[in-house]
Amino acid sequence: MEGSLAERAAEEHFHTVTPLLESWALSQVVGTTVFLKCENVQPTGSFKIRGIGHFCQEVAKKGCRHLVCASAFFPSFRTHGRGNAGMAAAYAARKLGVPATIVLPEGTSLQVVRRLEGQGAEVQLTGKVWDEANLRALELARRDGWENVSPFDHPLIWEGHASLVRELKAALGTPPGALVLSVGGGGLLVGVLDGLAQVGWQHVPVIAMETRGAHCFNAAVEAGRLVTLPDITSVAKSLGAKTVLARALECTKEFEIFSEVVEDVEAVSAVQRFLDDERMLVEPACGAALAAIYSGLLQRLQAEGRLRPSLASVVVIVCGGNSIDSRELQALKAQLGQS
Structure with missing residues (x-):
């Protein structure tokens, strides 16, 4: 590549501005407007x-x-x-x-x-x-x-992920009532939180979802210190960091973060329901975030008084992923005893 072309490539964004879609089906489940930030359509398949x-x-x-x-x-x-x-x-x-x-x-x-x-x-x-x-x-x-190139552990990585929130601000104008995402190593979480602070939305509650067996963030939150999981036993292997970023744990003191864990069966069920509702196939790692809607967890947080009883809207980051196809989904359902 010639120097001038290389220089131009270093200046342009490699990610795309992804769609923010209102989901009628998920909105019906929650009882408020649910927006999907579709990172699954990025050129490499994920955020x-x-x-x-x-x-x-x-x-x-x-x-x-x-x-x-x-x-x-x-x-x-x-x-x-x-x-x-x-x-x-x-x-x-x-x-x-x-x-x-x-x-x-x-x-x-x-x-x-x-x-x-x-x-x-x-x-x-x-x-x-x-x-x-x-x-x-x-x-x-x-x-x-x-x-x-670290998959998640570098300030430049987090800086890049913050662009997602700037796109949300441009599309929505006003802050959502809550933002839902999946947590693996913590890079997306930290980047999104940085982005929220940048646009003045640091008060927006973030619901950080994991599957049991890949729940290094939740384990750290519960212990009040970093915890290394002995192994990754969840089927949501893309969440498979044994230890979360130290910065992610620090952020719990600066932002309103709800660390929640769902079972594999709930994540995979969410993948199937999302496919049926929106005709999009995503990984179980993404299913963890979707399970916050489908499993009733969001409503439980409201009933418990941890979230406001009335939310203007909810944004779910559909993080995407490459490790799934129709055969894999059926195999996962069979493994978990789902029909």
Whole structure:
């Protein structure tokens, strides 16, 4: 890529301004207007491109010559999860004309490797789990002077995710009564909270949803300190950080955050209902946020007096994700004993 073209790529946004759609079906469930911020239509399939794209652009401006990113891979019954972080890094690197190496655990399907290679990335397979792949990525970054792309743990990542709230402000004008999102490592949560502060909406309650077995944020909130889960046992593998960001826990002292946990069966049921209602198929990780609506949790928070009994509107961040198709959804439902 010529210098002038590379410079232009470093200035433009790699994410798209995603639709904010009013959902009649979800509004009927809650009894108030529900808006969907559809991050599932991002060019890489998830919100990750906001933060990772911004990070990659900023380090490219400073002369980064090679990007490396460890991404998660989760084998399942019939399909294979595609690391959302790795796809975002590979996409951004291609746009910037910068080489990228994506490190994935061994056992990653050829389909995933080819998809990443189709973005121009080199793929390395190391270790059995993300933690081991990440050690390899960090080693490459130190040894060769490459820039390591964290899936969620960097201020530039959070800064990129804050763009989502600026779009909400432009679309809505007035603040919603509550905002619902899923929490994995905490990057989206921190970015959204930063965005709320930037637009003067820091009073908006945020309902932070996790599935049991991938609930590192809730565990930290309950303990009052960071907690490392022994393992990720939830089917919502894209939420599979064992320890949440320290910054995410700090934010509980600065913002009104409700940390809530749903069962896998509720998250997967929400995925199916959302598919039926809105004709959009999302990961169980996203189903955790949708379950706040479908499971009645939002109404329970209101009945308990923790949320205002009357909310002007609710925004649900539909975070998207690549690790799902119709066969995978059926396999998950069978695993959880759903018809």
